[in-house]
Amino acid sequence: MRYDVLIIGGGPVGNYLASLLAGKLDIALVERKQSFGGKACTGIIGAESYERLDFPKKAVVNSLRGAVFHSSIQSFEIGRKSPQAYVVDRKVLERELAKRAIKRGAHYFVGTSFMGFKNGKARLQHLKETFEVEARYYVGADGIPSAVAREIGAKSNAEFLKGYELEVIGEFRKDFTEVWVNKEVNPDFFFWVTPVEEDLARVGTFGELSSLERFLRIRNLKPTSMVEFKAGSVGFGWRMPWVRNNVALVGDAALQIKPTTAGGIVFGSICAHNLARAILNYNLELYPKSCAEVMKQVSFGLKVRKIFKGLNQDGIEKIFQILGSDDAIEVIEEYADFDNHLRTFKALAKKPRLLTRLLMISPSLIRALI
Ligand SMILES: Cc1cc2nc3c(=O)[nH]c(=O)nc-3n(C[C@H](O)[C@H](O)[C@H](O)COP(=O)(O)OP(=O)(O)OC[C@H]3O[C@@H](n4cnc5c(N)ncnc54)[C@H](O)[C@@H]3O)c2cc1C
Numbered sequence: 001m002r003y004d005v006l007i008i009g010g011g012p013v014g015n016y017l018a019s020l021l022a023g024k025l026d027i028a029l030v031e032r033k034q035s036f037g038g039k040a041c042t043g044i045i046g047a048e049s050y051e052r053l054d055f056p057k058k059a060v061v062n063s064l065r066g067a068v069f070h071s072s073i074q075s076f077e078i079g080r081k082s083p084q085a086y087v088v089d090r091k092v093l094e095r096e097l098a099k100r101a102i103k104r105g106a107h108y109f110v111g112t113s114f115m116g117f118k119n120g121k122a123r124l125q126h127l128k129e130t131f132e133v134e135a136r137y138y139v140g141a142d143g144i145p146s147a148v149a150r151e152i153g154a155k156s157n158a159e160f161l162k163g164y165e166l167e168v169i170g171e172f173r174k175d176f177t178e179v180w181v182n183k184e185v186n187p188d189f190f191f192w193v194t195p196v197e198e199d200l201a202r203v204g205t206f207g208e209l210s211s212l213e214r215f216l217r218i219r220n221l222k223p224t225s226m227v228e229f230k231a232g233s234v235g236f237g238w239r240m241p242w243v244r245n246n247v248a249l250v251g252d253a254a255l256q257i258k259p260t261t262a263g264g265i266v267f268g269s270i271c272a273h274n275l276a277r278a279i280l281n282y283n284l285e286l287y288p289k290s291c292a293e294v295m296k297q298v299s300f301g302l303k304v305r306k307i308f309k310g311l312n313q314d315g316i317e318k319i320f321q322i323l324g325s326d327d328a329i330e331v332i333e334e335y336a337d338f339d340n341h342l343r344t345f346k347a348l349a350k351k352p353r354l355l356t357r358l359l360m361i362s363p364s365l366i367r368a369l370i
Pocket of ligand 1: 009010011013014030031033039042043044112113114115141143144147164204233234250251253257262263264266268
């Protein structure tokens, strides 16, 4: 079997790439699992990016207008009238993208694992049967533990964290997500409570499972009211190179993930778009260069993460005082962009009073951000 492109991994990014290329080139996709979805993921995607990327509406299960931020002693709210983010059903998202790709002519091999490269061909395994597929280009869209990244010798200096996400019954405000920052409960990350319905929310964090258990008690949610529990992982940093010879990495396999929120679907899909363009130009070298904007956002996110890790809860409380002030809320409500945190930060930094107060918290790092 020979194809123009073999995509390894049918998560959102692999399926999205397949949908972009199918009908223009001969595409095949292999997915190890026997059906799509099932990964630990809250499924929050910025509304503007969702429309721009033309993701399927059918996958949207809720719309969010804003967020309520809680520290251990304060809280403030940022919101707009229109939806700022969607909550999606990952299984529906992946299946709908796969359907699009298949209808445009892509060949799908589900329940089939990539085992490695041999003599320029991909070795695949379905049940106990092993076979080879040859392609002009290979794409590793196989997530954090990427076997393709390993095969091409991509190296990483990233910080890898375990993440937990559960669905729990309770009472929630349906159009606002909650963000809880309490370093005494979890020094590694914030907690989120993202409603799917008025009586159902996805709750999660990255770090130790025991901190999530403590948080559930603080938030008055019962572990015994859980209807789903999943674990996964995330990597904040770089895994390079993204291209070696005729092989490219995309999505989580290339760590195209926002270090501020751990969201990876949008950055991965933007990069998939750029990769599709490079493949259609038969020049993979164009791909990393065309992802400069995503790299800039990741780089900014890594600096924010460094600041977050260096702060104790007193520092978090100081940041909350600044971001929860009327001046800051006005700026954030006007400029906040779910997938462009750099833009929001720049808008805040243009207000001298806010900037001076931020500089007092971590002068060198805030200067580095500017
Ligand atoms: C707890 C948690 C919450 C998250 N919440 C959000 C969120 O709200 N919003 C957001 O944008 N992101 C979120 N993320 C991140 C998001 O899940 C990832 O960024 C996203 O799944 C990346 O998509 P992908 O297609 O690159 O990789 P994946 O979704 O990991 O897909 C990779 C696919 O490759 C397949 N595969 C792996 N190895 C092989 C192989 N050898 N052969 C064949 N197939 C293979 C896998 O089975 C999988 O289907 C969260 C992550 C975690 C852990």
